[in-house]
Amino acid sequence: MNKNKALTLFALLLSTPVFSATDDTTFEVSITIENDCTISVNDLNFGTANDLTPSISGSSTGSVTCTGLAPVSVAFSAGTGGTSTFTTRQMDDGTNTIDYNLYRDAANTEILGDGSGGTFTIDFTSTGGADSFDVYGLTGPGQNPKPAGTYNSTITATATF
Known part of the structure; x- marks a missing residue:
């Protein structure tokens, strides 16, 4: 090897840093997913009746649509009537009233409410789409006579997620 090439190679070797130790660290990468839900419940209509001696049943459906997978609880108000x-x-x-109640089961044994005083909520884990539920209604028996007209009450259904 000629002398110039040897000096160039030697100079190159001297200018290249030599590493003799290392250090490292760790760091996290994260994302927080929040569940966002919307609720809708169809009106429950007991229909048209001319006799309130027997109980009259009715039902409705509702759904909660969520973006994620998480626990959901649906509570119901007592109503405005x-x-x-x-x-x-x-x-x-x-002026006049007709008694009724709302239930989470078709046997009409579990009164829908806010979970207090023996009432029940509708609880489930969202699937990341629309999750349906049923609401059952039943008027109280023996409420004759009542004036003709339309009777109503507004219920608020609240999804907590």
């Missing part, structure tokens, strides 16, 4: 409570909900025509 008459002097509604969870024990006895009422529809009214402005």
Whole structure:
């Protein structure tokens, strides 16, 4: 090898840094996913009746549509008719009332409410899409006679997620 090439190679070797130690660290990469849900419940209509001696049943469906997978609880208010409570909900025509209640089961044994006082909520884990549920209604028996007219109450259904 000629002398110039050897000096160039030697100079190149001297200018290249030599590493003799290392250090490292770790770091996290993260994302927080929030569940966002919307709720809708179809009106429950007991139909048209001319006799309130027997109980009249009705039903409706609702759904909660969420963006994620997480626990959801649906609570129901007592309603706006008459002097509604969870024990006895009422529809009214402005003066007169008709007693009824809402249930989460077709046997009409589990009263829908906010989970207090023996009432039930509808609880499930969202699937990341529309999750349906049923609401059952039943009027109280032996409420004749009542003035003709339309009786109603407004229920608020609240999804907590």
